[in-house]
Amino acid sequence: MTAASLVIAIDGPAASGKGTLARRLADYYHLPHLDTGLTYRAVAHMLLTKGWPLGDAPHAVEAARLVDLGSLDRDVLSVHAVGEAASKIAVIPEVRRILVDKQRAFAAQVSGAVLDGRDIGTVVCPDATVKLYVTASAEVRARRRLAEIEARDGTGDFATILADIARRDERDMGRADSPLRPAADAHLLDTSEMDIETAFIAARTIIDGIVAAASES
Template sequence: MSFTVAIDGPAAAGKGTISKGVSAHFGFAHLDTGLLYRAVGRRTLDGMEPVAAAQALAAEELGQGDLRTAEIAQAASKVAVIPKVRSALVDFQRSFATRPGGAVLDGRDIGTVICPEAEVKLFVTASAEVRAERRYLELSANGSDTTRAQVLQDVRERDARDAERSTAPMKPAEDAVLLDTSNLSIEAALAEAIAIVEDAKRKAF
């Protein structure tokens, strides 16, 4: 039997960390759907046309190379607004979501578009300033030459693109549980998410 957990939210809100923790706790498979767009974005940086890149994407590419650079993140955000790119990646995500044994998917339109029937829908968020500081520390630790002001600008620009795109804009599903991590530790945010999933599992089974 399948059980789907859809976790959405803006960049650096903590949804990736929470998704990994939830999948590990319950033994569910995990898919960071943002990697799909990052992989397509990387291909476009190499000169490939976005739709062709999405249509030719293979699952093994998600584990190849560093897909989490600032340059690839910006490229991913730009290709994600293209309707035909999103359409090419929908089937991959939906197939993953319904695999036996349970699945956790995190992204920006999982609860609204990819898995509107998911048993659990979370929208993980935090203030732009908090998210920018988290991303700045992450990039600095990886040797990236950037500034807090530049990262905050990038975060705000990406939020605007994600929220204003015509296809599958980033927004909470009507029945999503909002989880604001601005003032929560990783442990506290994960514990809250696990409790939400456990409650849903009891009701489902």
Template sequence: MIIAIDGPAASGKGTIARRLAAHYGLPHLDTGLLYRAVGAGALEKAVDFEDVDTLAALAGALDLSALDPESLRAGPIGEAASRVAAIPEVRAKLLMLQQEFAHQPGGAVLDGRDIGTVIAPDAPVKIFVTATPEARAARRHKELVGRGEDVTPESVLDDIRKRDQRDSSRSSAPLIAAADAEIIDNTALDVAASVAAALAIAERRRPR
């Protein structure tokens, strides 16, 4: 069983994906970490974000087992990830890696922005998680402050809106709900209610 969970930044899709993966005993991949890793590599090596060949080479050299989620969640890396994710050559390098993970024996849970439309369009369970920019910015601000980052609510909201615009308007695999995805708007939902809604969808749509 493949479960594809898509949505914009700070929508809660990662939390839902992890909970569903634990519930069904499936491996989970936060595909955003792949782009964060490429973005982090670009920042570390001072790579120009117009240098497509070098960025694609960084993507091609990624090792899933070496990803460190905590270190990849810093604020500047999120912005860099959004920029490299808009580059078709980077996305092409990461496509096969994600598809192999999705189609491993028994299935998997993947969350990102193009899982149901590009990575695993054949997934029986497709969920698109969203919330208002203001609600998502408030969540992200709380998360960043909790990690000791000095950010303002206004700057986080501005970043969320910029990332939404970039993710939705890019030419390669734009952020969009798959035609057959079920939508969860969790603006007014807590984590437990969001997970319960996703689990209900998965139970209804998973192969028997």
């Protein structure tokens, strides 16, 4: 099927599988994809690289303005320390405003786009064609994160990872600016008992149904 002006917004907590799902959907529908979490990680990485304090709002704002969505290196930005730093600078309102503007410009491409993050359906793309909220139990997400670490020949402790996920959830859901929550019209996809292929088929069924209904109206 074609995907003219199809904007798919995917939100959810850490390690819920939304990133893998977003990449699969972008490939299937031939749409550009943006992991918006990488934009915050890029700001954090710049601060860490330059030795600037994470709580220094002026430097964080400067870094946000310099972020280039075309040069986000997932391998570099996926390091755990960068992710921890990113969740701390993501609470700075001006940083969020700058990055949201860039994310909206990405979503405004003629073909449409797939964006995943924490506030896509609620803030970045409130008029998205399809909104998915992907979640899973904290224990399942911790097991997935541990498996990812071990797949890269690293080591991790399940209890530590679970506690880290709980902290991330509390920070993301409790922040005053753009907290993590499903949009009122989002389709909930709980992947606790799903592998990626099952989740992909479920998401595709939702999207195709919405696109078909829109074409008939």
